[in-house]
Amino acid sequence: MKKFTVKPILFMVVLTLIYTTILASINAITVDRIRLNERLSEQTSFLYVLDLLPDTQEASAINSLYEQHVREIDVNGEIIFEGLNDEGEVFAYIVPIVGGAVWGELQGIVALSPDFETVLGIDFLSHSETPGLGGRIDELSFKEQFRDIEIDPEAGSDFLVYRPNPDGQVDAISGATGTSNAVRRIFNDNMAVFMSETREALAND
Amino acid sequence: MIKKIKNIFTLGLLKDNPVFRQILGICSALAVTNLLMNSLVMGIGLIFVTSLSSLTVSILRKYTPKHIRMMVQTLIISAYVIIVDIVLKAYFPAMSEALGPYVGLIITNCIIMGRCEVYAQNNPPLDSFIDGIASGAGYSLVLLTIAFFRELLGFGSLFGINVLGENWVNWVFMIMPPGAFFMLGILIWVANTYIPTKDGKAPAAGGGQ
Numbered sequence: 450m451k452k453f454t455v456k457p458i459l460f461m462v463v464l465t466l467i468y469t470t471i472l473a474s475i476n477a478i479t480v481d482r483i484r485l486n487e488r489l490s491e492q493t494s495f496l497y498v499l500d501l502l503p504d505t506q507e508a509s510a511i512n513s514l515y516e517q518h519v520r521e522i523d524v525n526g527e528i529i530f531e532g533l534n535d536e537g538e539v540f541a542y543i544v545p546i547v548g549g550a551v552w553g554e555l556q557g558i559v560a561l562s563p564d565f566e567t568v569l570g571i572d573f574l575s576h577s578e579t580p581g582l583g584g585r586i587d588e589l590s591f592k593e594q595f596r597d598i599e600i601d602p603e604a605g606s607d608f609l610v611y612r613p614n615p616d617g618q619v620d621a622i623s624g625a626t627g628t629s630n631a632v633r634r635i636f637n638d639n640m641a642v643f644m645s646e647t648r649e650a651l652a653n654d
Numbered sequence: 655m656i657k658k659i660k661n662i663f664t665l666g667l668l669k670d671n672p673v674f675r676q677i678l679g680i681c682s683a684l685a686v687t688n689l690l691m692n693s694l695v696m697g698i699g700l701i702f703v704t705s706l707s708s709l710t711v712s713i714l715r716k717y718t719p720k721h722i723r724m725m726v727q728t729l730i731i732s733a734y735v736i737i738v739d740i741v742l743k744a745y746f747p748a749m750s751e752a753l754g755p756y757v758g759l760i761i762t763n764c765i766i767m768g769r770c771e772v773y774a775q776n777n778p779p780l781d782s783f784i785d786g787i788a789s790g791a792g793y794s795l796v797l798l799t800i801a802f803f804r805e806l807l808g809f810g811s812l813f814g815i816n817v818l819g820e821n822w823v824n825w826v827f828m829i830m831p832p833g834a835f836f837m838l839g840i841l842i843w844v845a846n847t848y849i850p851t852k853d854g855k856a857p858a859a860g861g862g863q
Contacts, residue, residue, distance in 0.1 A: 456719060457719040457721070457722045460717070460718065460719060460722070460726070461722060461725065461726070461729075464714075464726060464729060464730075465729060468729060468730070468733040471733065471737075472733060472736055472737070472740075475737055475740055475741075476740060479740055479741070479743070479744035482744040482745070483740075483743050483744050486743065486744070486747040489747075490747070506748075580754055580755060584754075
């Protein structure tokens with residue numbers, strides 16, 4: 450048997466320490482900037498579901514639009530958001546949706562009209578679906594289908610149905626059945642909770 | 655020295671090009687080449703990682719215990735890749751989004767480990783550094799060539815600027831993955847026919863062996 454030496458282990462430990470220090474300091478320098486970018490991309494999503502996205506991608510423009518049109522409210526411990534129009538009146542409620550999709554957690558937001566009968570828009574904040582297949586839920590061709598579709602707030606379940614069902618509102622993505630079904634399930638589950646609990650509380654406010 | 659550098663670059667860019675001669679790094683070469691801008695950023699990222707990894711491996715080569723050298727190389731490579739990833743996320747968020755998982759996958763790009771193992775392990779630091787740049791540049795050259803045709807035919811544009819006019823009918827095929835396979839195949843064919851090999855032999859007609 451070969452003689453055991455600690456040299457390789459020591460070598461590896463020292464090298465790992467050096468590189469971890471370097472990476473940690475680079476991370477510390479850039480962490481604020483990255484958080485700012487993430488915040489910006491989140492605000493962009495909120496403006497997108499309200500269909501208020503400006504042509505510019507400038508951070509200050511998006512930030513001020515967000516401040517003007519989106520307001521966070523607390524309904525019985527549930528955080529949802531109000532979409533305000535130029536006059537400051539509520540024209541939409543933005544409801545966060547979350548659930549397990551094919552490869553991991555999927556987070557998104559759905560904008561509903563104040564009578565809860567129309568979906569104004571949908572966007573996905575984070576997910577880990579397969580790029581090129583399930584990842585295509587990020588494409589406009591899929592998300593734009595959710596503009597102004599009718600849902601029945603009293604349905605209890607199956608708020609969203611895919612075509613070719615005669616009552617279907619949107620098309621699933623071919624080749625990504627798993628992700629499409631997951632999006633439908635997450636949407637319906639979250640809407641069921643929202644319609645039965647949060648909506649009542651909102652009405653009683 | 656000048657002659658040596660020139661030689662390293664001829665090998666890396668043409669005669670021993672990592673993509674069309676060694677057939678390494680194909681995965682990302684197929685994946686990110688639908689737009690010139692993505693290819694350019696990917697190429698710069700790879701040049702950065704390959705050159706610095708080769709440099710570091712070469713500096714450490716006399717102290718690294720032989721039987722754990724692969725582990726050491728992987729550690730060095732992944733550290734540089736994470737740096738590229740963080741910098742992109744912080745300063746070029748749009749680009750980071752467009753490249754998606756492929757930046758992280760630079761770690762598994764065979765070109766880098768290939769250069770570390772074959773060249774940097776046996777050569778002085780400066781040579782290894784230059785060799786890393788040359789190989790990275792060879793990879794970028796191939797990516798940009800493929801992306802040039804894919805973007806031009808698929809979108810009618812170059813670097814996002816429309817050049818073929820409104821009447822151009824986009825070849826959707828070129829944007830999709832099969833377009834990359836065809837372009838890469840054609841490129842390897844052309845390279846095998848016209849670019850001499852490392853041993854100075856004229857390329858065998860019909861694509862060699």
